[in-house]
Amino acid sequence: MNRSMTGQYVQKDSVLHKMDARAKLLCFILLLVVMLKAKTVFSYGLAAVTLVAVCALSKLSFSALTSTLSRMTTFLIVIFLMNALFFSTQEAIWKWGIFTLSREGIVQGLHVVAHVVLVLVLSNLLTCTTTPIELTTALEVLLKPLKVFRIPVEMIALVLSVALSFIPTLLQEADTIRKAQIARGARFESRNLIEKARSFLPLILPIFLCAFRRADELSLAMEARGYRGAAKRTKKAKIPLKKSDLLALGICSCICAVQFFL
Amino acid sequence: MQIQLKQLCLQYDCEGRKSDVLQDIDLQIGRGEFIGIMGRTGCGKTSLVQLMAGLLTPTSGQVLIDGEDINSRHYDKTILRGKLGYVFQYPEYQLFETTVYRDVAFALKYSKLSKKEVEARVRQALEDMGFDFAAIREESPLALSGGEKRRVAIAGVLAAQPEILILDEPIAGLDPQARDAFLKLLKKLHAQGTTILMISHNADALADCAHRLIVINDGKKALDGTVEEVFSHEEVLSQMHLDVSFASRMSKKLALPHSVTYEAFVQNLKAKLGGDAQ
Numbered sequence: 069m070n071r072s073m074t075g076q077y078v079q080k081d082s083v084l085h086k087m088d089a090r091a092k093l094l095c096f097i098l099l100l101v102v103m104l105k106a107k108t109v110f111s112y113g114l115a116a117v118t119l120v121a122v123c124a125l126s127k128l129s130f131s132a133l134t135s136t137l138s139r140m141t142t143f144l145i146v147i148f149l150m151n152a153l154f155f156s157t158q159e160a161i162w163k164w165g166i167f168t169l170s171r172e173g174i175v176q177g178l179h180v181v182a183h184v185v186l187v188l189v190l191s192n193l194l195t196c197t198t199t200p201i202e203l204t205t206a207l208e209v210l211l212k213p214l215k216v217f218r219i220p221v222e223m224i225a226l227v228l229s230v231a232l233s234f235i236p237t238l239l240q241e242a243d244t245i246r247k248a249q250i251a252r253g254a255r256f257e258s259r260n261l262i263e264k265a266r267s268f269l270p271l272i273l274p275i276f277l278c279a280f281r282r283a284d285e286l287s288l289a290m291e292a293r294g295y296r297g298a299a300k301r302t303k304k305a306k307i308p309l310k311k312s313d314l315l316a317l318g319i320c321s322c323i324c325a326v327q328f329f330l
Numbered sequence: 331m332q333i334q335l336k337q338l339c340l341q342y343d344c345e346g347r348k349s350d351v352l353q354d355i356d357l358q359i360g361r362g363e364f365i366g367i368m369g370r371t372g373c374g375k376t377s378l379v380q381l382m383a384g385l386l387t388p389t390s391g392q393v394l395i396d397g398e399d400i401n402s403r404h405y406d407k408t409i410l411r412g413k414l415g416y417v418f419q420y421p422e423y424q425l426f427e428t429t430v431y432r433d434v435a436f437a438l439k440y441s442k443l444s445k446k447e448v449e450a451r452v453r454q455a456l457e458d459m460g461f462d463f464a465a466i467r468e469e470s471p472l473a474l475s476g477g478e479k480r481r482v483a484i485a486g487v488l489a490a491q492p493e494i495l496i497l498d499e500p501i502a503g504l505d506p507q508a509r510d511a512f513l514k515l516l517k518k519l520h521a522q523g524t525t526i527l528m529i530s531h532n533a534d535a536l537a538d539c540a541h542r543l544i545v546i547n548d549g550k551k552a553l554d555g556t557v558e559e560v561f562s563h564e565e566v567l568s569q570m571h572l573d574v575s576f577a578s579r580m581s582k583k584l585a586l587p588h589s590v591t592y593e594a595f596v597q598n599l600k601a602k603l604g605g606d607a608q
Protein backbone atom coordinates (compact mmCIF):
# COMPACT_ATOMS: atom_id res chain seq x y z
CA MET A 69 0.00 0.00 0.00
CA ASN A 70 2.94 2.35 0.40
CA ARG A 71 3.39 3.33 -3.21
CA SER A 72 5.34 6.30 -4.35
CA MET A 73 4.01 8.42 -7.12
CA THR A 74 4.62 7.72 -10.78
CA GLY A 75 5.42 9.95 -13.71
CA GLN A 76 6.51 12.77 -11.41
CA TYR A 77 9.68 14.82 -11.62
CA VAL A 78 12.68 12.98 -10.20
CA GLN A 79 15.73 15.02 -9.37
CA LYS A 80 18.87 13.64 -11.00
CA ASP A 81 22.00 15.05 -12.50
CA SER A 82 21.80 14.12 -16.18
CA VAL A 83 22.07 15.76 -19.60
CA LEU A 84 18.35 15.29 -20.03
CA HIS A 85 17.60 17.14 -16.81
CA LYS A 86 19.88 20.00 -17.78
CA MET A 87 18.50 20.35 -21.28
CA ASP A 88 16.43 23.42 -22.11
CA ALA A 89 12.76 22.57 -21.72
CA ARG A 90 11.81 24.19 -25.04
CA ALA A 91 14.31 22.10 -26.94
CA LYS A 92 13.30 19.05 -24.93
CA LEU A 93 9.66 19.51 -25.79
CA LEU A 94 10.46 19.84 -29.51
CA CYS A 95 12.69 16.75 -29.35
CA PHE A 96 9.87 14.96 -27.58
CA ILE A 97 7.48 15.75 -30.43
CA LEU A 98 10.03 14.59 -33.01
CA LEU A 99 10.66 11.35 -31.14
CA LEU A 100 6.93 10.87 -30.70
CA VAL A 101 6.69 10.79 -34.47
CA VAL A 102 9.55 8.27 -34.55
CA MET A 103 7.67 6.01 -32.11
CA LEU A 104 4.34 6.25 -33.90
CA LYS A 105 5.84 5.81 -37.36
CA ALA A 106 7.30 2.41 -36.46
CA LYS A 107 5.84 -0.27 -38.73
CA THR A 108 8.54 -2.58 -40.01
CA VAL A 109 11.14 -4.55 -38.09
CA PHE A 110 13.78 -1.94 -38.90
CA SER A 111 11.68 1.03 -37.91
CA TYR A 112 10.76 -0.67 -34.63
CA GLY A 113 14.45 -1.34 -34.14
CA LEU A 114 15.27 2.33 -34.66
CA ALA A 115 12.49 3.44 -32.28
CA ALA A 116 13.58 0.99 -29.61
CA VAL A 117 17.28 1.81 -29.87
CA THR A 118 16.51 5.54 -29.70
CA LEU A 119 14.28 5.07 -26.67
CA VAL A 120 16.85 2.94 -24.84
CA ALA A 121 19.55 5.50 -25.59
CA VAL A 122 17.43 8.35 -24.19
CA CYS A 123 16.58 6.24 -21.15
CA ALA A 124 20.27 5.65 -20.53
CA LEU A 125 20.96 9.39 -20.83
CA SER A 126 18.27 10.18 -18.27
CA LYS A 127 20.01 8.23 -15.45
CA LEU A 128 16.55 7.30 -14.15
CA SER A 129 16.06 3.98 -12.38
CA PHE A 130 14.39 1.16 -14.25
CA SER A 131 11.41 1.28 -11.91
CA ALA A 132 10.89 5.01 -12.47
CA LEU A 133 10.95 4.50 -16.22
CA THR A 134 8.46 1.66 -16.27
CA SER A 135 6.24 2.56 -13.32
CA THR A 136 3.50 3.94 -15.56
CA LEU A 137 3.64 0.80 -17.69
CA SER A 138 3.16 -1.57 -14.79
CA ARG A 139 0.05 0.34 -13.76
CA MET A 140 -1.37 0.18 -17.25
CA THR A 141 -0.98 -3.58 -17.77
CA THR A 142 -4.71 -4.22 -17.64
CA PHE A 143 -5.33 -1.40 -20.09
CA LEU A 144 -2.72 -2.79 -22.46
CA ILE A 145 -4.25 -6.26 -22.32
CA VAL A 146 -7.71 -4.83 -22.98
CA ILE A 147 -6.64 -2.83 -26.04
CA PHE A 148 -4.78 -5.86 -27.37
CA LEU A 149 -7.87 -8.05 -27.01
CA MET A 150 -10.14 -5.40 -28.54
CA ASN A 151 -7.92 -5.21 -31.60
CA ALA A 152 -7.34 -8.92 -31.85
CA LEU A 153 -10.95 -10.02 -31.41
CA PHE A 154 -12.86 -7.37 -33.35
CA PHE A 155 -10.73 -7.21 -36.49
CA SER A 156 -13.12 -7.93 -39.34
CA THR A 157 -11.66 -10.33 -41.86
CA GLN A 158 -12.56 -13.41 -43.88
CA GLU A 159 -9.68 -15.58 -42.74
CA ALA A 160 -10.64 -16.20 -39.15
CA ILE A 161 -8.60 -18.71 -37.17
CA TRP A 162 -11.36 -18.97 -34.62
CA LYS A 163 -14.86 -17.59 -34.43
CA TRP A 164 -17.32 -17.37 -31.55
CA GLY A 165 -20.35 -15.10 -31.66
CA ILE A 166 -19.16 -11.59 -32.36
CA PHE A 167 -15.53 -12.52 -31.74
CA THR A 168 -13.19 -13.37 -34.57
CA LEU A 169 -9.57 -14.16 -34.04
CA SER A 170 -7.33 -13.65 -37.05
CA ARG A 171 -3.67 -13.27 -37.86
CA GLU A 172 -4.19 -9.69 -38.99
CA GLY A 173 -6.10 -8.92 -35.82
CA ILE A 174 -3.30 -10.21 -33.61
CA VAL A 175 -0.69 -8.32 -35.62
CA GLN A 176 -2.66 -5.09 -35.35
CA GLY A 177 -3.16 -5.64 -31.62
CA LEU A 178 0.58 -6.07 -31.17
CA HIS A 179 1.24 -2.91 -33.19
CA VAL A 180 -1.10 -0.84 -31.08
CA VAL A 181 0.29 -2.18 -27.81
CA ALA A 182 3.86 -1.59 -28.96
CA HIS A 183 3.06 1.99 -29.93
CA VAL A 184 1.33 2.69 -26.63
CA VAL A 185 4.27 1.22 -24.67
CA LEU A 186 6.81 3.29 -26.61
CA VAL A 187 4.80 6.49 -26.19
CA LEU A 188 4.19 5.87 -22.48
CA VAL A 189 7.87 5.36 -21.74
CA LEU A 190 8.78 8.42 -23.79
CA SER A 191 6.22 10.63 -22.02
CA ASN A 192 7.39 9.28 -18.70
CA LEU A 193 10.90 10.35 -19.64
CA LEU A 194 9.69 13.87 -20.35
CA THR A 195 7.71 14.32 -17.13
CA CYS A 196 10.36 12.67 -14.95
CA THR A 197 13.16 14.93 -16.17
CA THR A 198 11.29 18.25 -16.41
CA THR A 199 9.63 20.15 -13.58
CA PRO A 200 6.01 21.14 -14.23
CA ILE A 201 6.99 24.80 -14.18
CA GLU A 202 9.67 24.34 -16.84
CA LEU A 203 7.27 22.32 -18.91
CA THR A 204 4.46 24.86 -18.90
CA THR A 205 6.81 27.78 -19.52
CA ALA A 206 8.23 25.93 -22.51
CA LEU A 207 4.73 25.16 -23.74
CA GLU A 208 3.77 28.80 -23.43
CA VAL A 209 6.76 29.83 -25.54
CA LEU A 210 6.10 27.22 -28.19
CA LEU A 211 2.40 28.00 -28.41
CA LYS A 212 2.98 31.73 -28.69
CA PRO A 213 2.45 31.85 -32.47
CA LEU A 214 -1.13 30.74 -31.83
CA LYS A 215 -1.81 34.12 -30.26
CA VAL A 216 -2.30 35.41 -33.77
CA PHE A 217 -5.50 33.39 -33.80
CA ARG A 218 -6.59 34.97 -30.50
CA ILE A 219 -6.02 31.76 -28.58
CA PRO A 220 -5.39 32.68 -24.92
CA VAL A 221 -2.00 31.00 -24.69
CA GLU A 222 -1.06 32.51 -21.32
CA MET A 223 -4.33 31.39 -19.83
CA ILE A 224 -3.84 27.86 -21.13
CA ALA A 225 -0.33 27.79 -19.73
CA LEU A 226 -1.59 28.93 -16.33
CA VAL A 227 -4.35 26.33 -16.29
CA LEU A 228 -1.83 23.64 -17.18
CA SER A 229 0.69 24.66 -14.56
CA VAL A 230 -1.98 24.80 -11.86
CA ALA A 231 -3.31 21.40 -12.89
CA LEU A 232 0.16 19.87 -12.92
CA SER A 233 1.15 21.29 -9.58
CA PHE A 234 -2.00 19.93 -7.97
CA ILE A 235 -1.48 16.35 -9.10
CA PRO A 236 0.76 15.29 -6.18
CA THR A 237 -1.52 16.93 -3.62
CA LEU A 238 -4.61 15.34 -5.06
CA LEU A 239 -2.95 11.92 -5.29
CA GLN A 240 -1.99 12.20 -1.65
CA GLU A 241 -5.49 13.21 -0.62
CA ALA A 242 -6.97 10.40 -2.68
CA ASP A 243 -4.69 7.99 -0.85
CA THR A 244 -5.78 9.32 2.55
CA ILE A 245 -9.44 9.05 1.61
CA ARG A 246 -8.96 5.51 0.35
CA LYS A 247 -7.36 4.54 3.64
CA ALA A 248 -10.08 6.29 5.62
CA GLN A 249 -12.83 4.40 3.83
CA ILE A 250 -10.99 1.09 4.20
CA ALA A 251 -10.68 1.80 7.91
CA ARG A 252 -14.43 2.37 7.95
CA GLY A 253 -14.93 -1.05 6.42
CA ALA A 254 -15.35 -0.13 2.75
CA ARG A 255 -14.67 -3.05 0.44
CA PHE A 256 -13.25 -2.25 -2.94
CA GLU A 257 -12.66 -5.83 -3.98
CA SER A 258 -16.24 -7.01 -4.54
CA ARG A 259 -16.65 -9.32 -7.57
CA ASN A 260 -20.11 -8.26 -8.70
CA LEU A 261 -19.63 -5.52 -11.31
CA ILE A 262 -22.45 -3.20 -10.21
CA GLU A 263 -21.50 -3.73 -6.59
CA LYS A 264 -17.91 -2.94 -7.51
CA ALA A 265 -18.88 0.29 -9.26
CA ARG A 266 -21.02 1.30 -6.29
CA SER A 267 -18.25 0.52 -3.84
CA PHE A 268 -16.10 3.19 -5.46
CA LEU A 269 -18.59 5.90 -4.60
CA PRO A 270 -17.07 6.49 -1.14
CA LEU A 271 -13.79 7.09 -2.93
CA ILE A 272 -14.78 9.12 -5.97
CA LEU A 273 -17.14 11.53 -4.28
CA PRO A 274 -14.80 12.83 -1.55
CA ILE A 275 -11.96 13.09 -4.07
CA PHE A 276 -14.07 15.26 -6.35
CA LEU A 277 -15.18 17.35 -3.40
CA CYS A 278 -11.56 17.75 -2.40
CA ALA A 279 -10.59 18.88 -5.88
CA PHE A 280 -13.42 21.41 -6.03
CA ARG A 281 -12.63 22.71 -2.58
CA ARG A 282 -9.00 23.21 -3.56
CA ALA A 283 -9.96 24.92 -6.80
CA ASP A 284 -12.30 27.18 -4.89
CA GLU A 285 -9.65 28.10 -2.32
CA LEU A 286 -7.05 28.71 -4.99
CA SER A 287 -9.29 30.99 -7.04
CA LEU A 288 -10.11 32.98 -3.92
CA ALA A 289 -6.44 33.24 -3.01
CA MET A 290 -5.55 34.35 -6.53
CA GLU A 291 -8.23 37.00 -6.55
CA ALA A 292 -7.18 38.20 -3.12
CA ARG A 293 -3.69 38.69 -4.46
CA GLY A 294 -4.92 40.69 -7.40
CA TYR A 295 -4.87 38.22 -10.26
CA ARG A 296 -7.02 39.58 -13.05
CA GLY A 297 -7.15 37.15 -15.94
CA ALA A 298 -5.16 37.67 -19.07
CA ALA A 299 -3.68 41.03 -18.26
CA LYS A 300 -0.42 41.53 -20.08
CA ARG A 301 2.35 39.83 -18.21
CA THR A 302 5.89 41.08 -17.93
CA LYS A 303 8.38 39.17 -20.02
CA LYS A 304 11.21 37.17 -18.61
CA ALA A 305 14.62 37.66 -20.15
CA LYS A 306 14.92 35.50 -23.22
CA ILE A 307 17.54 32.80 -22.91
CA PRO A 308 18.87 31.58 -26.25
CA LEU A 309 19.17 27.84 -26.82
CA LYS A 310 22.57 26.35 -26.03
CA LYS A 311 24.71 24.53 -28.59
CA SER A 312 24.00 21.21 -26.94
CA ASP A 313 20.25 21.83 -27.21
CA LEU A 314 20.59 22.59 -30.92
CA LEU A 315 22.70 19.47 -31.33
CA ALA A 316 20.01 17.37 -29.65
CA LEU A 317 17.37 18.91 -31.91
CA GLY A 318 19.51 18.11 -34.93
CA ILE A 319 19.99 14.49 -33.91
CA CYS A 320 16.30 14.01 -33.22
CA SER A 321 15.38 15.55 -36.59
CA CYS A 322 17.80 13.17 -38.33
CA ILE A 323 16.35 10.14 -36.57
CA CYS A 324 12.88 11.34 -37.47
CA ALA A 325 13.85 11.78 -41.12
CA VAL A 326 15.46 8.32 -41.24
CA GLN A 327 12.30 6.81 -39.79
CA PHE A 328 10.29 8.11 -42.75
CA PHE A 329 12.48 6.12 -45.13
CA LEU A 330 12.53 2.86 -43.18
CA MET B 331 -1.08 -7.72 25.41
CA GLN B 332 -3.56 -6.41 22.91
CA ILE B 333 -1.15 -4.65 20.56
CA GLN B 334 2.47 -5.65 20.18
CA LEU B 335 4.98 -4.07 17.83
CA LYS B 336 8.17 -6.01 17.25
CA GLN B 337 11.25 -4.44 15.66
CA LEU B 338 8.98 -2.40 13.42
CA CYS B 339 10.64 -0.51 10.57
CA LEU B 340 9.10 1.55 7.82
CA GLN B 341 10.86 3.00 4.81
CA TYR B 342 9.50 5.05 1.98
CA ASP B 343 11.15 4.39 -1.33
CA CYS B 344 11.53 7.75 -3.01
CA GLU B 345 13.21 6.99 -6.32
CA GLY B 346 16.06 4.90 -5.08
CA ARG B 347 16.69 7.07 -2.04
CA LYS B 348 15.26 5.17 0.87
CA SER B 349 14.08 7.28 3.75
CA ASP B 350 13.68 5.72 7.16
CA VAL B 351 10.41 6.90 8.62
CA LEU B 352 10.34 4.52 11.58
CA GLN B 353 13.18 2.48 13.02
CA ASP B 354 13.10 -0.49 15.37
CA ILE B 355 9.94 0.34 17.25
CA ASP B 356 9.12 -2.10 20.05
CA LEU B 357 5.90 -1.49 21.89
CA GLN B 358 3.45 -3.32 24.08
CA ILE B 359 -0.03 -1.98 24.63
CA GLY B 360 -2.42 -3.63 27.04
CA ARG B 361 -6.20 -3.84 26.86
CA GLY B 362 -7.92 -0.73 28.19
CA GLU B 363 -4.92 1.58 28.18
CA PHE B 364 -5.30 5.25 27.26
CA ILE B 365 -2.14 6.26 25.46
CA GLY B 366 -1.06 9.65 24.21
CA ILE B 367 1.41 9.91 21.35
CA MET B 368 3.53 13.02 20.99
CA GLY B 369 6.22 14.14 18.62
CA ARG B 370 7.09 17.04 16.38
CA THR B 371 5.53 17.24 12.92
CA GLY B 372 6.97 14.71 10.50
CA CYS B 373 8.49 12.45 13.15
CA GLY B 374 6.35 9.51 12.09
CA LYS B 375 3.35 9.47 14.45
CA THR B 376 0.77 9.04 11.72
CA SER B 377 2.84 6.34 10.06
CA LEU B 378 3.14 4.49 13.37
CA VAL B 379 -0.58 4.35 14.05
CA GLN B 380 -1.39 3.54 10.42
CA LEU B 381 0.90 0.53 10.75
CA MET B 382 -1.05 -0.57 13.82
CA ALA B 383 -4.29 -0.17 11.89
CA GLY B 384 -2.98 -2.23 8.98
CA LEU B 385 -3.24 0.72 6.60
CA LEU B 386 0.48 0.63 5.89
CA THR B 387 2.63 -2.46 5.62
CA PRO B 388 5.91 -2.41 7.52
CA THR B 389 9.22 -2.79 5.69
CA SER B 390 10.25 -5.22 8.40
CA GLY B 391 9.00 -6.25 11.81
CA GLN B 392 5.62 -7.35 13.05
CA VAL B 393 2.38 -5.90 14.25
CA LEU B 394 0.49 -8.31 16.50
CA ILE B 395 -3.09 -7.57 17.48
CA ASP B 396 -4.48 -10.00 20.05
CA GLY B 397 -1.46 -12.15 19.31
CA GLU B 398 -2.04 -12.39 15.58
CA ASP B 399 0.27 -10.95 12.94
CA ILE B 400 -1.99 -8.64 10.92
CA ASN B 401 0.32 -8.65 7.93
CA SER B 402 0.49 -12.41 7.66
CA ARG B 403 -1.15 -13.84 4.55
CA HIS B 404 -3.57 -15.92 6.56
CA TYR B 405 -4.91 -13.03 8.57
CA ASP B 406 -8.38 -11.85 7.64
CA LYS B 407 -8.23 -8.05 7.74
CA THR B 408 -12.01 -7.74 8.11
CA ILE B 409 -11.54 -8.99 11.68
CA LEU B 410 -9.22 -6.06 12.29
CA ARG B 411 -11.67 -3.59 10.73
CA GLY B 412 -14.33 -4.72 13.19
CA LYS B 413 -12.02 -4.44 16.16
CA LEU B 414 -10.20 -1.24 15.46
CA GLY B 415 -11.60 2.21 14.78
CA TYR B 416 -9.41 4.86 13.21
CA VAL B 417 -10.22 8.56 13.22
CA PHE B 418 -8.11 10.29 10.58
CA GLN B 419 -6.72 13.75 10.84
CA TYR B 420 -9.38 15.95 9.21
CA PRO B 421 -11.93 13.12 9.04
CA GLU B 422 -14.50 15.58 7.69
CA TYR B 423 -13.20 15.01 4.17
CA GLN B 424 -14.29 11.37 4.08
CA LEU B 425 -18.03 12.07 4.25
CA PHE B 426 -19.90 11.19 1.07
CA GLU B 427 -23.40 9.85 1.75
CA THR B 428 -26.60 11.75 1.09
CA THR B 429 -27.70 11.88 4.72
CA VAL B 430 -25.92 11.97 8.04
CA TYR B 431 -27.68 8.76 9.07
CA ARG B 432 -26.42 6.82 6.07
CA ASP B 433 -22.91 8.12 6.50
CA VAL B 434 -22.68 7.14 10.14
CA ALA B 435 -24.23 3.74 9.34
CA PHE B 436 -21.69 3.14 6.54
CA ALA B 437 -19.26 1.35 8.86
CA LEU B 438 -22.05 -1.06 9.87
CA LYS B 439 -22.97 -1.95 6.30
CA TYR B 440 -21.22 -5.29 6.33
CA SER B 441 -22.02 -6.19 9.92
CA LYS B 442 -24.70 -8.73 10.72
CA LEU B 443 -26.70 -6.32 12.86
CA SER B 444 -30.45 -5.97 12.40
CA LYS B 445 -31.92 -2.66 11.20
CA LYS B 446 -33.04 -1.85 14.73
CA GLU B 447 -29.62 -2.47 16.20
CA VAL B 448 -28.00 -0.35 13.50
CA GLU B 449 -30.36 2.51 14.27
CA ALA B 450 -29.68 2.22 17.99
CA ARG B 451 -25.95 2.36 17.38
CA VAL B 452 -26.17 5.32 15.02
CA ARG B 453 -28.37 7.17 17.48
CA GLN B 454 -25.98 6.44 20.34
CA ALA B 455 -22.95 7.57 18.33
CA LEU B 456 -24.56 10.80 17.16
CA GLU B 457 -25.86 11.62 20.63
CA ASP B 458 -22.42 10.88 22.08
CA MET B 459 -21.00 13.43 19.66
CA GLY B 460 -23.49 15.99 20.96
CA PHE B 461 -26.12 15.94 18.23
CA ASP B 462 -29.87 15.86 18.46
CA PHE B 463 -30.50 12.60 16.58
CA ALA B 464 -33.93 13.47 15.18
CA ALA B 465 -32.80 16.87 13.96
CA ILE B 466 -29.59 15.77 12.29
CA ARG B 467 -30.39 12.36 10.79
CA GLU B 468 -31.77 13.52 7.44
CA GLU B 469 -29.37 16.44 6.94
CA SER B 470 -26.82 16.30 4.16
CA PRO B 471 -23.42 15.84 5.80
CA LEU B 472 -21.84 18.07 3.18
CA ALA B 473 -23.99 21.04 4.16
CA LEU B 474 -22.84 21.08 7.79
CA SER B 475 -20.22 23.38 9.27
CA GLY B 476 -16.62 22.20 9.52
CA GLY B 477 -16.83 21.30 13.21
CA GLU B 478 -20.14 19.50 12.76
CA LYS B 479 -18.76 17.53 9.83
CA ARG B 480 -15.88 16.36 11.95
CA ARG B 481 -18.21 15.27 14.74
CA VAL B 482 -20.35 13.33 12.24
CA ALA B 483 -17.25 11.65 10.83
CA ILE B 484 -16.11 10.64 14.32
CA ALA B 485 -19.61 9.34 15.07
CA GLY B 486 -19.21 7.15 11.99
CA VAL B 487 -16.20 5.50 13.61
CA LEU B 488 -17.77 5.23 17.07
CA ALA B 489 -20.91 3.59 15.67
CA ALA B 490 -18.91 0.44 14.98
CA GLN B 491 -18.09 0.30 18.72
CA PRO B 492 -14.43 -0.62 18.23
CA GLU B 493 -12.37 -2.26 21.00
CA ILE B 494 -9.39 -0.18 19.98
CA LEU B 495 -9.79 3.45 19.02
CA ILE B 496 -6.99 5.33 17.28
CA LEU B 497 -7.28 9.08 16.86
CA ASP B 498 -4.93 11.21 14.77
CA GLU B 499 -4.93 14.77 16.13
CA PRO B 500 -8.67 14.75 16.73
CA ILE B 501 -8.88 17.98 18.73
CA ALA B 502 -6.70 20.22 16.58
CA GLY B 503 -8.90 23.09 15.44
CA LEU B 504 -11.91 22.33 17.65
CA ASP B 505 -13.29 25.16 19.75
CA PRO B 506 -12.68 24.84 23.51
CA GLN B 507 -16.19 23.69 24.30
CA ALA B 508 -16.30 21.04 21.58
CA ARG B 509 -12.82 19.93 22.62
CA ASP B 510 -13.73 19.51 26.30
CA ALA B 511 -16.92 17.65 25.39
CA PHE B 512 -14.93 15.37 23.12
CA LEU B 513 -12.27 14.64 25.73
CA LYS B 514 -15.02 13.83 28.21
CA LEU B 515 -16.50 11.36 25.73
CA LEU B 516 -13.09 9.73 25.27
CA LYS B 517 -12.79 9.32 29.02
CA LYS B 518 -16.21 7.71 29.09
CA LEU B 519 -15.29 5.28 26.31
CA HIS B 520 -12.07 4.48 28.14
CA ALA B 521 -14.03 3.81 31.33
CA GLN B 522 -16.16 1.37 29.33
CA GLY B 523 -13.00 -0.56 28.44
CA THR B 524 -11.97 0.81 25.04
CA THR B 525 -8.25 0.93 24.36
CA ILE B 526 -7.46 4.43 23.14
CA LEU B 527 -4.44 5.83 21.33
CA MET B 528 -4.51 9.55 20.69
CA ILE B 529 -1.99 11.59 18.77
CA SER B 530 -1.97 15.18 19.95
CA HIS B 531 0.22 18.23 20.35
CA ASN B 532 -1.97 19.40 23.20
CA ALA B 533 -0.02 18.48 26.34
CA ASP B 534 -2.83 19.63 28.63
CA ALA B 535 -5.37 17.41 26.91
CA LEU B 536 -2.99 14.44 27.07
CA ALA B 537 -2.24 15.06 30.76
CA ASP B 538 -5.97 15.24 31.38
CA CYS B 539 -6.92 11.99 29.61
CA ALA B 540 -3.99 9.71 28.95
CA HIS B 541 -2.27 7.46 31.47
CA ARG B 542 0.74 6.68 29.39
CA LEU B 543 2.70 8.79 26.93
CA ILE B 544 4.83 7.66 24.04
CA VAL B 545 7.15 10.25 22.54
CA ILE B 546 8.42 9.69 19.03
CA ASN B 547 11.47 11.54 17.79
CA ASP B 548 13.00 11.12 14.34
CA GLY B 549 11.30 7.79 13.76
CA LYS B 550 12.43 6.29 17.05
CA LYS B 551 10.69 5.78 20.35
CA ALA B 552 12.29 8.44 22.54
CA LEU B 553 10.29 8.23 25.76
CA ASP B 554 7.63 5.87 27.02
CA GLY B 555 6.10 5.96 30.46
CA THR B 556 3.38 7.43 32.62
CA VAL B 557 2.49 11.04 31.95
CA GLU B 558 4.25 12.06 35.21
CA GLU B 559 7.46 10.28 34.20
CA VAL B 560 7.53 11.69 30.69
CA PHE B 561 6.71 15.24 31.71
CA SER B 562 9.45 15.20 34.33
CA HIS B 563 11.93 15.28 31.41
CA GLU B 564 11.11 18.84 30.47
CA GLU B 565 14.52 19.63 28.92
CA VAL B 566 14.59 16.49 26.82
CA LEU B 567 11.12 17.26 25.53
CA SER B 568 11.92 20.86 24.70
CA GLN B 569 14.93 19.67 22.70
CA MET B 570 12.43 17.68 20.65
CA HIS B 571 10.36 20.85 20.21
CA LEU B 572 7.67 19.58 22.57
CA ASP B 573 5.83 21.09 25.47
CA VAL B 574 4.88 19.72 28.87
CA SER B 575 1.48 20.54 30.31
CA PHE B 576 0.77 23.89 31.93
CA ALA B 577 0.45 22.26 35.35
CA SER B 578 3.77 20.46 34.98
CA ARG B 579 5.59 23.64 33.96
CA MET B 580 4.02 25.76 36.67
CA SER B 581 4.58 23.27 39.45
CA LYS B 582 8.27 23.25 38.54
CA LYS B 583 8.44 27.05 38.40
CA LEU B 584 6.72 27.40 41.76
CA ALA B 585 8.73 24.54 43.29
CA LEU B 586 5.57 22.61 44.07
CA PRO B 587 5.38 18.81 44.09
CA HIS B 588 5.33 17.70 40.46
CA SER B 589 1.82 17.38 39.04
CA VAL B 590 0.66 17.14 35.45
CA THR B 591 -3.06 17.78 35.57
CA TYR B 592 -4.68 21.10 36.20
CA GLU B 593 -6.76 19.80 39.11
CA ALA B 594 -3.77 18.32 40.92
CA PHE B 595 -1.81 21.52 40.39
CA VAL B 596 -4.59 23.66 41.83
CA GLN B 597 -4.81 21.38 44.83
CA ASN B 598 -1.06 21.53 45.44
CA LEU B 599 -1.13 25.29 45.09
CA LYS B 600 -4.02 25.64 47.52
CA ALA B 601 -2.27 23.35 50.00
CA LYS B 602 0.86 25.45 49.74
CA LEU B 603 -0.94 28.78 50.08
CA GLY B 604 -3.00 27.41 52.94
CA GLY B 605 0.18 26.13 54.61
CA ASP B 606 1.92 29.51 54.21
CA ALA B 607 -1.03 31.39 55.61
CA GLN B 608 -0.97 29.41 58.82
Ligand SMILES: Nc1ncnc2c1ncn2[C@@H]1O[C@H](COP(=O)(O)OP(=O)(O)O)[C@@H](O)[C@H]1O
Pocket residue numbers: 071072342343344351369370371372373374375376377378
Ligand atom coordinates in the same frame (compact mmCIF):
# COMPACT_ATOMS: atom_id res chain seq x y z
N1 LIG C 1 3.55 8.64 1.03
C1 LIG C 1 4.75 9.06 1.48
N2 LIG C 1 5.84 8.99 0.68
C2 LIG C 1 7.04 9.39 1.14
N3 LIG C 1 7.28 9.86 2.36
C3 LIG C 1 6.25 9.96 3.20
C4 LIG C 1 4.92 9.56 2.82
N4 LIG C 1 4.08 9.75 3.87
C5 LIG C 1 4.85 10.25 4.86
N5 LIG C 1 6.15 10.38 4.47
C6 LIG C 1 7.25 10.89 5.31
O1 LIG C 1 7.25 10.19 6.51
C7 LIG C 1 7.59 11.03 7.59
C8 LIG C 1 6.63 10.85 8.72
O2 LIG C 1 5.35 11.27 8.34
P1 LIG C 1 4.11 11.20 9.33
O3 LIG C 1 4.00 9.82 9.86
O4 LIG C 1 2.92 11.73 8.61
O5 LIG C 1 4.54 12.20 10.49
P2 LIG C 1 3.66 12.93 11.61
O6 LIG C 1 2.29 12.35 11.59
O7 LIG C 1 4.40 12.67 12.88
O8 LIG C 1 3.66 14.39 11.29
C9 LIG C 1 7.63 12.44 7.05
O9 LIG C 1 8.97 12.85 7.00
C10 LIG C 1 7.05 12.33 5.67
O10 LIG C 1 7.73 13.18 4.80
Ligand SMILES: [Mg+2]
Pocket residue numbers: 375376419498
Ligand atom coordinates in the same frame (compact mmCIF):
# COMPACT_ATOMS: atom_id res chain seq x y z
MG1 LIG D 1 0.45 13.26 11.25
